[in-house]
Amino acid sequence: MSYRDKMIGAGLCDAPQCQIAARKLLGTVCTAGGARCPLFRGPEEAGAVLDLVQRHPAASLRLVSDADCIPHYTTLEADDYVAMDREGVLNRARDLRVLQRLGLAPGDTRRARYLYQLLLERVETPQGICASNNPGWEGCPLARSGAYESVRALGWKALVHHRPEADMAEARRLSVERVCGDRVLRIRPHHFMCMACWVGTTGGEGDRPDDTLDELYRRILRDPDLEVVLVEGNCEACHCCDGFDPQTTRCVHPGGLIRDYLKDLEVFQRLGMMPGDRINARVLLRRLFACVTSTTQVCGYGDGRVTSREWSVCGGPTGDAGYTRMRETWNL
Numbered sequence: 001m002s003y004r005d006k007m008i009g010a011g012l013c014d015a016p017q018c019q020i021a022a023r024k025l026l027g028t029v030c031t032a033g034g035a036r037c038p039l040f041r042g043p044e045e046a047g048a049v050l051d052l053v054q055r056h057p058a059a060s061l062r063l064v065s066d067a068d069c070i071p072h073y074t075t076l077e078a079d080d081y082v083a084m085d086r087e088g089v090l091n092r093a094r095d096l097r098v099l100q101r102l103g104l105a106p107g108d109t110r111r112a113r114y115l116y117q118l119l120l121e122r123v124e125t126p127q128g129i130c131a132s133n134n135p136g137w138e139g140c141p142l143a144r145s146g147a148y149e150s151v152r153a154l155g156w157k158a159l160v161h162h163r164p165e166a167d168m169a170e171a172r173r174l175s176v177e178r179v180c181g182d183r184v185l186r187i188r189p190h191h192f193m194c195m196a197c198w199v200g201t202t203g204g205e206g207d208r209p210d211d212t213l214d215e216l217y218r219r220i221l222r223d224p225d226l227e228v229v230l231v232e233g234n235c236e237a238c239h240c241c242d243g244f245d246p247q248t249t250r251c252v253h254p255g256g257l258i259r260d261y262l263k264d265l266e267v268f269q270r271l272g273m274m275p276g277d278r279i280n281a282r283v284l285l286r287r288l289f290a291c292v293t294s295t296t297q298v299c300g301y302g303d304g305r306v307t308s309r310e311w312s313v314c315g316g317p318t319g320d321a322g323y324t325r326m327r328e329t330w331n332l
Contacts, residue, residue, distance in 0.1 A: 008248065012256065016062040016109050018052055022102075023094035025063060025119060026126055026148065032159055033147030038140055039091075039130075050159065053112035057161045057245040057252045061115055065095035065106040090139055097129045103309065113243075114254040117156045118309070125149055163242050172212065172240035179215040179236060184227045184278070187216065188235040189271065190263035192288055193295060193323060197315060200322030200329075211237045224282040224332045232264050232275040255310040266298045282332050289327040294319035 010017070024046070027037040031046035040046045053059050066088075071080075099105060101122045102115070123129065126148045131139035151158055179185060195213040198204075208214045216237060220226060234251055238244050243253030251257045268274060270291045271284075279287075295315040296304050304317025315323065 008250070010058075010060075010248075012060055012109050012111070012258075016060040017056065018049055018059065019062040019064055020049060021091065021095055022063040022065055022098040022104075022106070023091060023130070024049070025061070025115060026094075026098055026123065026129065029116075029119070029151050029159065030126065030142060030145075030147045033145075033149075033151040035142045035145050035147035037142065039094075053116070053160045055161065057113070057163070058248045058250040059112045060109050061112055062107065062109040063095075063099065063102075063104060063115070065092060065099065067092045067096055068106060086136075090137065093137075094130055094139075098123070101129075111252050111254075111256055113156065113160045113252050114256070116159045117254055120152045120156055123148075124152070163244070167246075168209075168240050168242060171244075171246070172209070175212045175236060175239045176215050179212050179219055184229055185216070185219070186229045186231045186236055188233065188237075188260075188264050189230045189267035189273075189288075190260060190298060191216075191235065191237055192285065193263075193267065193292065193298060196285075196289075196326040196330075197295065197320045197322040200320075200325035200327075202322075210241045210243075212240065213237050220281045220285075220332070224280075226281040227278055228281050228284060229278050230268070230271075230273060230275060230284075232268070233261060259311050259314075262301075263298050267292065270298070285330060285332070289330060293324075293327070295323045 021039075024039050027039040028046050028049050030037045031040070031043060032050060036043060037046060049061075053061075070092075095106070098119075099108075102118050104110075126140070126143040129143070131141070131143035156162075191211075191213060194211075195217050198208065198213060199217055204214070204217055206214070234244060234249055238251070239246070241251075241253075243251050243257065245252050251260070267288070271287055273279070292298055294300075296302070296313075296317065296319040299314040300317055300319065301311070301313070304313055304319075306313050306317075314320070
């Protein structure tokens, strides 16, 4: 099989595992809080969505609305307005209010963890979204029941799968064994920048619970001529992260940390290398520090501008001081 044949299916650009009206994302939270949300045909419909996102860490959801399907006024007669589905009008408003709060548009697809974290962060209550005090727009009486708020107080882990602590601890143990003992390590290139930021900030003291870049640094100090294979995407250091899904090998952090994939490619380009290339760790760091002088160049996309939540800037718009400090003092 070729590299292309081994690409993982069911990505964000493929058909999502679930497609729901944007308003129903909020409705699943109310359902989890014990309300019988009228947006669903029955509790089974909401339960199916909740079951999916609790069992599958990498589940993707597409949020839809019929707001861009409404007929042009020239095609409508007076009788059409009389027969109009008034609840459908309210539902369109609910969809668009949810999407506006999330900063998304109809048809957008995201991992479930991203959507629920964002929803709970930005929507404090369904009041004003699912219900109002305006005549004819009263909406759902359960919007004031407190069901949504009770789940929001518990956080996203009450809704979406989260990796057990014991699983992460065992993954870290195995990863440390490999990082400390394997003759060749397979690491994504931008992780060497993450390692530098950490070392420059902490002096290399302490442990990193969500990855094994601390052990990578100590291994390089012991063996600076260590051979490294640069890989694209999740690498050995990722296996103990709470956002790593062992079943699919995907990153399920908010946004899938898709920005990290671009960071890898930016570093590859600056190094003049490609995935699968092998290099001595000492030479790699010398070359990295020579061609990347600030994290702004890679982690800030060159200008330090945040264009959306998915493309947040790591290390700040003017660069991470820890990276600069290690770059200036590295002498192996």
